[in-house]
Amino acid sequence: MKIHEYQAKTLLAQYGIPVPRGKVASTPAEAKKIATEIGGRVVIKAQVYAGGRGKASGIKIVNSPEEAERAARQLIGTRLVTHQTGLEGAPVRKVLVEEASDVAREIYLSILVDGTSHLPVMMASEAGGMDIEEVAQSAPDRIFKSYIDPAIGFQPFQGRKLAYGMNLDGGQVGEATWLMTNLYKLFVDKDCSLAEINPLVVTADGKLLALDAKLNFDDNALYRHKDIEELQDKEQEEPLEIQARDRGINNYVKMDGNIGCMVNGAGLAMAVNDLIQYCGGRAANFLDIGTLNNPERVVNSFKMFIADPRIKAVLVNIFGGMARVDVIARGIVEAYQQMNIPFPVVIRLAGTNLEEGQQILADSGVSFIRAGDFCDGARKAVEAAKGVLK
Amino acid sequence: MSILVDQSTRLLVQGITGSEGSFHTQRCIEYGTRVVAGVTPGKGGSKHLGVPVFNAVEKAMAETGANASLMFVPPAFAADGILEAVDAGMPLVVCITEGIPVLDMVKVHCYLKGKSTRLIGPNCPGVMSPGKCKAGIMVGEIHLPGGVGVVSRSGTLTYDVVSQLTSLGIGQSTCVGIGGDALPGSTFVDILQLFQADQDTRAVVLIGEIGGTMEQEAAEFISRKMTKPVVAFVAGSTAPPGKRMGHAGAIITGSAGKASEKIKALSQAGATIAPTPAEIGLTTKKVLDNL
Numbered sequence: 001m002k003i004h005e006y007q008a009k010t011l012l013a014q015y016g017i018p019v020p021r022g023k024v025a026s027t028p029a030e031a032k033k034i035a036t037e038i039g040g041r042v043v044i045k046a047q048v049y050a051g052g053r054g055k056a057s058g059i060k061i062v063n064s065p066e067e068a069e070r071a072a073r074q075l076i077g078t079r080l081v082t083h084q085t086g087l088e089g090a091p092v093r094k095v096l097v098e099e100a101s102d103v104a105r106e107i108y109l110s111i112l113v114d115g116t117s118h119l120p121v122m123m124a125s126e127a128g129g130m131d132i133e134e135v136a137q138s139a140p141d142r143i144f145k146s147y148i149d150p151a152i153g154f155q156p157f158q159g160r161k162l163a164y165g166m167n168l169d170g171g172q173v174g175e176a177t178w179l180m181t182n183l184y185k186l187f188v189d190k191d192c193s194l195a196e197i198n199p200l201v202v203t204a205d206g207k208l209l210a211l212d213a214k215l216n217f218d219d220n221a222l223y224r225h226k227d228i229e230e231l232q233d234k235e236q237e238e239p240l241e242i243q244a245r246d247r248g249i250n251n252y253v254k255m256d257g258n259i260g261c262m263v264n265g266a267g268l269a270m271a272v273n274d275l276i277q278y279c280g281g282r283a284a285n286f287l288d289i290g291t292l293n294n295p296e297r298v299v300n301s302f303k304m305f306i307a308d309p310r311i312k313a314v315l316v317n318i319f320g321g322m323a324r325v326d327v328i329a330r331g332i333v334e335a336y337q338q339m340n341i342p343f344p345v346v347i348r349l350a351g352t353n354l355e356e357g358q359q360i361l362a363d364s365g366v367s368f369i370r371a372g373d374f375c376d377g378a379r380k381a382v383e384a385a386k387g388v389l390k
Numbered sequence: 391m392s393i394l395v396d397q398s399t400r401l402l403v404q405g406i407t408g409s410e411g412s413f414h415t416q417r418c419i420e421y422g423t424r425v426v427a428g429v430t431p432g433k434g435g436s437k438h439l440g441v442p443v444f445n446a447v448e449k450a451m452a453e454t455g456a457n458a459s460l461m462f463v464p465p466a467f468a469a470d471g472i473l474e475a476v477d478a479g480m481p482l483v484v485c486i487t488e489g490i491p492v493l494d495m496v497k498v499h500c501y502l503k504g505k506s507t508r509l510i511g512p513n514c515p516g517v518m519s520p521g522k523c524k525a526g527i528m529v530g531e532i533h534l535p536g537g538v539g540v541v542s543r544s545g546t547l548t549y550d551v552v553s554q555l556t557s558l559g560i561g562q563s564t565c566v567g568i569g570g571d572a573l574p575g576s577t578f579v580d581i582l583q584l585f586q587a588d589q590d591t592r593a594v595v596l597i598g599e600i601g602g603t604m605e606q607e608a609a610e611f612i613s614r615k616m617t618k619p620v621v622a623f624v625a626g627s628t629a630p631p632g633k634r635m636g637h638a639g640a641i642i643t644g645s646a647g648k649a650s651e652k653i654k655a656l657s658q659a660g661a662t663i664a665p666t667p668a669e670i671g672l673t674t675k676k677v678l679d680n681l
Contacts, residue, residue: 084632113492115602115639118499118573133644150496191493220465220638221491251636255628266570266636267544267599270625271667274649277628278666286629288636319546319553321515321529322410351529351549374550375668 001217003231004047006096008213011190012197015182019210022098031072034097035065041100044071048090049236051131051214052082058092061100068097091235101209106199107166108132109180111148111187120148120187122180124162128199154184168202175208190228191221240285240308247300249287257282259385260305260314260343262298264289264323268374272317275375281382284310291322298331299338306339313344315381317374320351329357333364344369344384348377392519392564393539393584393591394482394510395458399523402427402456402480404447404463404471407438410486411462414527415439418460421524426454448478458482460516460525468512469494476507484525485511485575492638495573502575509575513638515545515567526567528552536561538674539585541578542597543570543604543637547625547667551597554671560678563591570637572601578608586616592681593619595674596661598652600626601640605652609659619681620661621674624649 006024013019021038024047025031035042046058053059058080060071072095079089106128114121125143127135135142144165146158159177168176179200187195194216201211222229234242244252251266255273259281263269266288273283287304289297305311318328332347348371349357361368369384371377383389401418405411406428416439419425425441427450434445444450447459459480463471468487475483476498490512502509510517516526520533528545532553538560542548545567552565566581568574578596585591594616598605605624612620626635627649634641645651657663664673 113496113573115572115604116607118496120493120496136644150493150500188493191491193492218492219634220489221493223466224491253630253633253635255630263546265544265546266640267542267547267597267625268550270599270629270635270640271544271547271550271623273629274625274627275666275668283628286633286635319549321546321549322414322527350553351532373668375666378668 001219001222001228001232002049002236003215003228004049004094004233005045005213006047006094007231008215009210011186011215012210012213015186017179017182017210018208019213020098020101022096024094024096025072026076026094028069028073028076031095031097032065032069035062035068038097038099042068043098043100044068044075045096045098046075046080046092047094047096048080048085048092049233050082050084050090052084053080056080056082058082093235101201101211102204103201103211104204105202107201108135108198109183109200110194110196110198111184111192112194114147117147120150120184122146122148122154122158122162122184124166126166128201132198148184154181169206172202172206172208179208190225191218192216193218240304243307244304247303248297249289249300249304251286251288251290252304253286255283255285257284258310258312259381260284260308260311262287262289262301262314262316264291264318268317268319272315272374272378275378276315276382279378279382281385284308289323293324293327295327295331295334298328299335302335302339302341305343311343313346313381313384315377316345316347317377318349318351320349320353324353325349325351325357326353326360329360333360333366336364336366344390346371346377346381346384348372348374391588391590392522393588394517394564394566395519395523395525397522399458399525400424400426400454400456401525402429402447402450402454402459403441404429404459404461404475406430406441406443407433408462412439414462415441417530418524421530423523423525427456447474447480451478451480458525459484461485461487463487465489469498472498472509473501476501476505480507483507483509483575484514484516485509486514486516486527488513490571492572495571499573510566511569511575513571514569515548517564517566519564520562528565528567532556533565534561537563537590537592539563539588539591539594540565540597541581541585541594542567543599543639544597544625547597550667551595551670555595555674558671558675560671560674563588570639572639578604579611582608582611582616586618591618593621593674593677595670596620596622596656598622598624599637599640600624600629600635600649601647603646606646606655609655609661612656612661613659619677621664621670621677622656622661623664623667623670624652624656625667
């Protein structure tokens with residue numbers, strides 16, 4: 001789960017990490033008021049769940065409260081398109097108004113869990129403000145890492161190693177170590193999947209300051225962090241994905257094609273999408289109905305397809321294991337009874353309770369295109385979406 | 391032979407009295423697996439599905455000689471369940487549970503260091519040696535005893551692949567689902583090592599997916615240590631970057647996580663790449679025919 005920069009900075013401040021003075025505004029008038037309180041030069045930052053805001057004119061530096069008001073008016077209510085948002089952009093509802101800082105140096109700092117060592121790793125680089133992926137590719141020796149033993153936590157020597165690696169001055173080394181220790185504390189306390197300060201700046205007067213902040217959280221741990229879960233801004237998420245979650249379908253991702261897919265199991269669902277593309281079509285979504293034996297979830301999947309105007313055909317591919325084919329078949333029949341299905345539906349069934357499932361579909365008299373295996377299913381779905389097969 | 395589980399496996403089920411635990415324990419028993427004990431704290435002394443239930447893993451092992459554990463404990467308590475089994479010296483723990491917090495698994499991995507336990511999963515379908523032992527939730531009937539080892543990050547995609555193999559008359563030595571999480575207990579390399587050493591495994595089918603670098607590490611192992619042929623498929627070629635595709639570990643963050651990079655690494659290491667998921671069986675047949 002993601003949160004906004006202003007929320008991340010509030011959390012950082014709670015852990016004693018210095019952030020610029022500032023407040024969030026929902027209207028241009030509020031932005032003006034905050035700019036007046038701060039005084040002098042301020043920065044207006046669009047609050048969206050995407051990076052690349054600077055290059056997309058989502059961050060403006062202004063010299064007066066009036067200019068702050070104007071900048072906020074230009075941003076609030078618009079959609080910001082960055083290289084991370086896609087063409088439709090992300091809605092800007094709020095801006096963060098912050099005092100402008102005199103920056104002497106920019107540093108990159110982050111914590112995430114490393115999949116190879118199975119440990120949290122603190123990473124720092126002098127190449128602050130840059131895309132860390134690019135740095136990792138072009139100059140991996142410029143990234144310093146410290147792996148953290150969860151039993152003893154982040155240690156001062158690790159902070160010194162990273163701080164000296166960043167060529168920080170004597171006094172800043174202690175400050176940086178203290179900051180890293182607190183960032184790790186936050187990472188663990190809140191079950192973060194990523195805690196990133198990019199850039200962490202050294203100001204003209206030699207102080208450290210978190211100029212930007214990004215916190216992502218482990219979805220699996222949200223059950224023990226209701227305070228974090230409440231911070232989620234649903235408007236920043238894809239509307240179809242929010243709708244899916246509200247309907248109890250947690251594993252739904254919008255894709256850019258026109259074939260609706262309903263599959264059990266994430267790996268199989270990915271493979272089905274791959275196969276559709278191989279057959280010359282494009283999936284409209286990734287949808288794993290999971291392993292619960294619940295016909296309602298099947299009905300809800302069909303409601304998702306009806307709600308998506310792009311859909312020209314649907315492919316149902318079920319290999320019953322934990323999920324039983326008869327339960328899925330009952331769900332499909334129920335969907336046909338509840339709603340008018342305006343597109344052809346290709347169904348491939350296999351696995352646990354297959355005969356019972358096929359019988360249920362046959363007895364119901366619903367019209368669908370039967371597929372033998374999952375290659376056949378993908379091919380027929382592509383033909384159906386093109387209108388060749390009905 | 392086979393790897394991890396066989397006729398000598400004496401299975402203990404953690405969370406045996408829950409609904410998932412009950413359903414799948416019953417199916418393991420029907421398949422012929424020797425389920426010797428169950429553990430549910432607070433229900434010790436009772437019997438469930440004809441299996442004696444204990445309060446603690448240590449006691450259950452001492453009294454029944456259980457040498458493998460299958461876990462159906464809910465996500466909030468699953469890490470604790472794994473730790474209990476590791477502490478009791480359980481040689482093999484197969485964790486089915488999906489949704490365990492990553493930082494809980496960090497602790498588990500630290501605790502596992504230097505211990506004798508091998509962990510498979512979490513978020514996996516389990517381990518199956520056809521005709522010998524089923525320790526998991528996979529469909530028993532689609533399997534056939536034979537000489538191909540299967541290792542996969544997926545559940546249902548594996549069922550599809552296994553049924554492709556079986557319908558071509560290609561049996562399996564052992565099928566291992568290592569799970570879809572970002573921090574699996576065992577990796578592709580761990581399982582490839584076991585298959586390489588197993589006399590009855592002639593070839594291996596590896597089913598990877600986007601996210602992480604496990605496939606690249608497998609490629610490295612294949613090129614250096616593996617003398618048996620490997621057939622590989624990587625799911626998620628069409629997945630958009632930055633989106634989690636169902637599995638906690640299936641998210642492309644950086645170029646190494648892409649399917650194309652993984653396929654390239656495996657291909658360069660000498661693995662035979664199945665062009666589509668529907669052709670994994672046929673690709674394996676061709677490889678076996680050339681042996």
